[in-house]
Amino acid sequence: MNNGDEPLTITLSVQDKDGNEKARATGFASVCLVYEQAYQEGDLLKVETDETGVFLDVTLDESLPPATLFFKENSLLFPLPSGERSESYAPAAFKGDTHRLMARTVPATTVGGLRNLSLNPYDHESNHSxxxxxxxxxxxxxxxxxxxxxxxxxxxxxxxxxxxxxxxxxxxxxxxxxxxxxxxxxxxxxxxxxxxxxxxxxxxxxxxxxxxxxxxxxxxxxxxxxxxxxxxxxxxxxxxxxxxxxxxxxxxxxxxxxxxxxxxxxxxxxx
CATH class of the missing domain: 2.60.120.260 (Galactose-binding domain-like)
Structure with a gap:
């Protein structure tokens, strides 16, 4: 299990409803993607790593808190909320035409300490990874x-x-x-x-x-x-x-x- 002691490739991307990439950024151990367009209906955000069983600190919108997530599989797909689902998030979440996404590995010394193991503001019904x-x-x-x-x-x-x-x-x-x-x-x-x-x-x-x-x-x-x-x-x-x-x-x-x-x-x- 890689807990941040070795470089990890992380990719952030914005995809349309058909899975076509609209923007992408890749980094080693940390990555930031700035997307300077308004999201469209059906868009998805994707966080992908080149390993499984790793921990990442993930922030998919500046209005949501970062969360330490365990990637049992190598990617997270986050469907952007729309309609009544958007009312579960802050009014500014995923709105506007400038968006900042970030992800980074978590050092073993950090992930091993006492913390709230249940926090995940990016969870959703279809998430199983x-x-x-x-x-x-x-x-x-x-x-x-x-x-x-x-x-x-x-x-x-x-x-x-x-x-x-x-x-x-x-x-x-x-x-x-x-x-x-x-x-x-x-x-x-x-x-x-x-x-x-x-x-x-x-x-x-x-x-x-x-x-x-x-x-x-x-x-x-x-x-x-x-x-x-x-x-x-x-x-x-x-x-x-x-x-x-x-x-x-x-x-x-x-x-x-x-x-x-x-x-x-x-x-x-x-x-």
Whole structure:
């Protein structure tokens, strides 16, 4: 596994809906692409490396935070949001006629430290190659603002609901709702921070939820009516995924509990 100790070829590109390249930049260990045109409907952004199993710090728009991503495969395709999907991002995101994309390798000394292993503002439903990645068995009305990716996009504003910055995972009032956070490799997790959506009295809340690791180990998180991050700590656990389910709603007239952010704090195993 290359963790930034050896030069890595990285390519950034803008593609149209048919996969034709509109712009491209390649670098060793780091690369920047400035695209001086407005994006068109159906355009995609691509981050590609010449190796798999590597970590890159990726920034695909100046309005989004950088994220340390694990490339289980050698490329990430990011469909540019349009229509109602664009409302899950900052109003300026991917707009205008000047865009700056960046990617660089992450030194082993950096990637091996304690960090939030769940942060990925560039996740989307079709992503199965770059991690972390979130999936869910239900989403409120199928709307992008309530998609699974909203729980790992880094946004913790939770005193309202709906579009950015108030994105959240909505469960469509389904008691069997479950969200799974996929890491794409084995990691060591020791702390979970849960931000419930707290648009009270519109929102309800869960009084408890189950957290389950890929080896079957689980723990019950007792939750309260609060917009603060609620911390669950345990002995470090090796896992490839984290499931958030068995959501027990508090006795409240509102039918709308939701999850604003699920942070999994830990470190890498193989660095």
């Amino acid at each position: 770059v991690f972390p990645h979130a999936t869910a068995n239900v989403v409120t009305r199928g709307e992008a603002a309530f998609a699974a990716r909203s729980a790992i996009d880094g946004e913790i504003a939770n005193d309202n609901h709906g579009f950015w910055p108030y994105t959240s995972w909505g469960i469509n009032q389904d008691p069997e709702a479950a969200l799974v956070l996929h890491f794409g490799r084995t990691v060591l997790v020791s702390r979970i921070v849960i931000f419930l959506r707290a648009d009270f009295p519109h929102d309800a809340w869960w009084q408890s939820a189950r957290l389950t690791m890929s080896d079957g180990w689980s723990t019950i998180a007792d939750l309260t009516k609060s917009g603060e991050g609620q911390v669950i700590e345990f002995e470090p656990r090796l896992t490839q995924s984290l499931m958030f389910d068995q959501l027990i709603k508090a006795d409240d007239p509102s039918p709308f509990p939701a999850l604003t952010q699920l942070e999994a704090w830990g470190c890498e195993v193989d660095t």
